[in-house]
Amino acid sequence: MEILISCMDRRLNAYLDSLNSGNTILLRNAGANVSGLSYTLSELLRDENIKSIKVVTHTDCGAMKTVSKVLKGELKLSEIATNTLVKKFTDAGTKDPRELENINTQIQKSELEKISKERGIKGSVELLDISKIDMPKEQGEHKMALMNPSSLKYGQILNKEEMFNTYVIQSKSLEEKMVDIEIATKVLGIKKGEIIALYASEYRGVEADLKKLKLNPLLNGIEINARRL
Numbered sequence: 438m439e440i441l442i443s444c445m446d447r448r449l450n451a452y453l454d455s456l457n458s459g460n461t462i463l464l465r466n467a468g469a470n471v472s473g474l475s476y477t478l479s480e481l482l483r484d485e486n487i488k489s490i491k492v493v494t495h496t497d498c499g500a501m502k503t504v505s506k507v508l509k510g511e512l513k514l515s516e517i518a519t520n521t522l523v524k525k526f527t528d529a530g531t532k533d534p535r536e537l538e539n540i541n542t543q544i545q546k547s548e549l550e551k552i553s554k555e556r557g558i559k560g561s562v563e564l565l566d567i568s569k570i571d572m573p574k575e576q577g578e579h580k581m582a583l584m585n586p587s588s589l590k591y592g593q594i595l596n597k598e599e600m601f602n603t604y605v606i607q608s609k610s611l612e613e614k615m616v617d618i619e620i621a622t623k624v625l626g627i628k629k630g631e632i633i634a635l636y637a638s639e640y641r642g643v644e645a646d647l648k649k650l651k652l653n654p655l656l657n658g659i660e661i662n663a664r665r666l
């Protein structure tokens with residue numbers, strides 16, 4: 438088994454399916470941020486069958502545009518989002534989103550090296566040129582889907598339209614997802630979300646997460662539902 442960590446960006450869904458051998462567990466958050474997934478990774482890495490971790494960052498990344506805006510003082514995020522996503526770039530010496538993408542790739546590489554050393558598993562990092570991906574021009578209203586890590590392909594979870602308009606936030610706890618939910622709602626202006634139970638064993642957890650999200654002020658004015666696959 439391998440773990441594939443990438444950005445929640447909707448444009449990556451089909452591409453990530455093409456990288457998924459069926460033995461690939463997908464994790465996604467804002468900016469393919471390894472340190473933002475430390476709980477999820479520590480849980481998954483208990484499984485000795487996991488032999489490698491691959492990280493795919495990408496160009497034209499909304500998360501890096503967000504970091505750039507925060508560094509320039511044009512945007513303020515919550516303390517937890519600032520600490521998780523922005524803090525490591527404060528000494529980067531640049532506020533330019535394109536340069537931040539390269540720096541992000543280097544940061545993820547060194548995060549991965551730490552894990553590789555500790556656990557004795559292989560790690561690799563790729564910066565994907567997103568302009569190389571074919572995308573239909575208009576895909577309707579954007580939304581977000583929250584789900585647990587899984588080796589299911591997005592083509593099995595999302596319909597054709599959703600494949601292009603859905604930001605996928607994929608980690609093991611609602612707490613880890615909150616930073617990405619904040620970016621999706623506050624920065625990307627997403628108004629619709631869905632929590633998807635991929636397996637029957639997840640039904641109860643998904644119902645509990647839905648309850649918590651409905652009470653969270655961050656989700657005020659956001660339409661949020663739960664769905665079973």
Ligand SMILES: [Zn+2]
Pocket residue numbers: 444445446467468469495497498499500501
């Ligand atoms: Zn991105």
